[in-house]
Amino acid sequence: MSVFAALIARDLLMMRRRPGDVGVVLAFFVMATLLFPLGIGPETNLLARIAAGVLWCAALFAALLSLERLFVTDYDDGTLDLLLLAPGPLELAALAKCTAHWIVTGLPLSLLAPLLGVSFGLDGTGLVVLTFTLLVGSPTLSLIGGLGAALTLGAPRGGALLALLVLPLCVPTLIFGTGAVEAAVSGEGASTHLAILAALALLALATTPWAIAAALRQAGE
Amino acid sequence: MASLHFLANPARFRRFTASVLPLLSVVTVLALACGLYLALIESPPDYQQGETVRIMFVHVPSAWLSMLGYGLLAALGAALLVWRHPLAALMARASAPVGACFALVCLVSGSLWGRPMWGAWWVWDARLTSMLLLFLLYLGHIALTHAYDERERGDRAAAILALVGVINLPVIKFSVDWWNTLHQPASVARLGGPSIHPAILIPLLVMAVAMLLLYVTLVLVRTDTEIDRRRLEIATLEPDERTA
Numbered sequence: 100m101s102v103f104a105a106l107i108a109r110d111l112l113m114m115r116r117r118p119g120d121v122g123v124v125l126a127f128f129v130m131a132t133l134l135f136p137l138g139i140g141p142e143t144n145l146l147a148r149i150a151a152g153v154l155w156c157a158a159l160f161a162a163l164l165s166l167e168r169l170f171v172t173d174y175d176d177g178t179l180d181l182l183l184l185a186p187g188p189l190e191l192a193a194l195a196k197c198t199a200h201w202i203v204t205g206l207p208l209s210l211l212a213p214l215l216g217v218s219f220g221l222d223g224t225g226l227v228v229l230t231f232t233l234l235v236g237s238p239t240l241s242l243i244g245g246l247g248a249a250l251t252l253g254a255p256r257g258g259a260l261l262a263l264l265v266l267p268l269c270v271p272t273l274i275f276g277t278g279a280v281e282a283a284v285s286g287e288g289a290s291t292h293l294a295i296l297a298a299l300a301l302l303a304l305a306t307t308p309w310a311i312a313a314a315l316r317q318a319g320e
Numbered sequence: 321m322a323s324l325h326f327l328a329n330p331a332r333f334r335r336f337t338a339s340v341l342p343l344l345s346v347v348t349v350l351a352l353a354c355g356l357y358l359a360l361i362e363s364p365p366d367y368q369q370g371e372t373v374r375i376m377f378v379h380v381p382s383a384w385l386s387m388l389g390y391g392l393l394a395a396l397g398a399a400l401l402v403w404r405h406p407l408a409a410l411m412a413r414a415s416a417p418v419g420a421c422f423a424l425v426c427l428v429s430g431s432l433w434g435r436p437m438w439g440a441w442w443v444w445d446a447r448l449t450s451m452l453l454l455f456l457l458y459l460g461h462i463a464l465t466h467a468y469d470e471r472e473r474g475d476r477a478a479a480i481l482a483l484v485g486v487i488n489l490p491v492i493k494f495s496v497d498w499w500n501t502l503h504q505p506a507s508v509a510r511l512g513g514p515s516i517h518p519a520i521l522i523p524l525l526v527m528a529v530a531m532l533l534l535y536v537t538l539v540l541v542r543t544d545t546e547i548d549r550r551r552l553e554i555a556t557l558e559p560d561e562r563t564a
């Protein structure tokens with residue numbers, strides 16, 4: 100098995116041993132999303148218009164919750180030191196951790212989102228486009244979040260600082276993700292927005308593993 | 321480039337600033353006085369906007385300088401990570417709050433200008449949003465620098481953040497071209513040359529130069545202070561804590 104696949108398998112195994120961690124993130128996503136109709140009122144037109152934004156923001160916050168602990172267990176038990184000393188590229192290990200994070204956070208969130216979108220009164224086109232935008236955009240969130248987690252690894256009160264670092268960098272993804280749903284629902288077609296979302300994901304993929312590796316080397320010293 | 325190596329020695333840097341700062345401060349004050357006179361008194365009121373156009377003479381240079389400041393943070397980050405330049409971390413700590421203040425001045429002055437012009441204190445168009453993101457990136461940089469007990473860890477983490485966030489600069493610059501925006505499109509730094517009448521362009525450039533001098537003066541003074549602070553930290557360490 101390649102190193103990349105082995106690292107992902109290890110992370111998934113560790114997360115499967117603690118299903119509560121993963122479940123909490125999804126439960127938070129659902130709870131945070133359901134608070135908005137309760138707070139804003141049941142007017143369907145208004146809810147349908149804000150659905151994409153609310154779901155995207157809730158997905159962002161839910162991803163932030165799980166990002167804090169992305170590297171902490173490895174940092175504490177010495178696995179990070181082993182990865183730093185390993186012959187393979189650290190960038191690959193960083194990418195593997197972000198991929199594992201996406202598999203247990205971004206992917207379930209994207210698949211759960213259409214169910215919650217129904218409760219907001221979003222129509223069929225909107226639901227499909229929303230799922231697509233989350234599927235394309237959540238890897239970006241995992242990658243940028245991984246960078247934030249690596250930069251704040253070992254810092255006291257790192258959780259709040261992580262949010263301050265990650266959210267500004269995730270804003271373009273958020274804007275185009277919600278813009279895509281709005282464009283699709285109003286009939287303009289979401290292809291431009293989805294293309295830009297994909298471009299942002301590729302840009303994150305091409306740059307963040309190196310930044311994360313550099314940050315992990317800082318943490319390991 | 322040789323001067324960067326020349327100034328890497330903190331003592332030499334102190335001697336450099338000690339010789340340069342007195343004259344630089346005087347020139348900065350004169351330039352600011354000249355710029356403010358030209359901007360607030362000499363330049364004509366706008367045909368449509370009247371006197372409120374004078375906010376531009378503060379708003380535009382501070383925008384330019386906040387972007388320059390972030391570029392400097394990114395360059396210092398590269399100098400720290402790639403060349404391990406001794407003063408890069410100190411100058412980054414010194415210049416980040418200055419750049420953040422210029423970004424804040426840009427946002428607030430723009431908001432004050434937007435109220436009479438557009439009828440709104442704030443709109444969520446591309447340029448204002450990306451400028452706000454720049455301000456938040458500055459805050460993140462400052463917070464990350466001070467997040468660790470170990471000074472070097474914070475400096476290097478913030479350097480990485482500065483380099484990653486530099487992608488925001490072209491977004492700010494071209495945001496008025498790429499999106500439908502309420503904000504005025506590029507009028508100075510564009511392919512066909514400036515489109516502003518010299519009567520307003522000259523005071524604008526003078527204010528820009530004056531603010532640039534102010535920025536340089538502030539950063540040099542603050543870097544001196546950071547060197548002193550670092551010396552004090554080292555001097556108050558226990559003998560066995562001091563490393564090379």
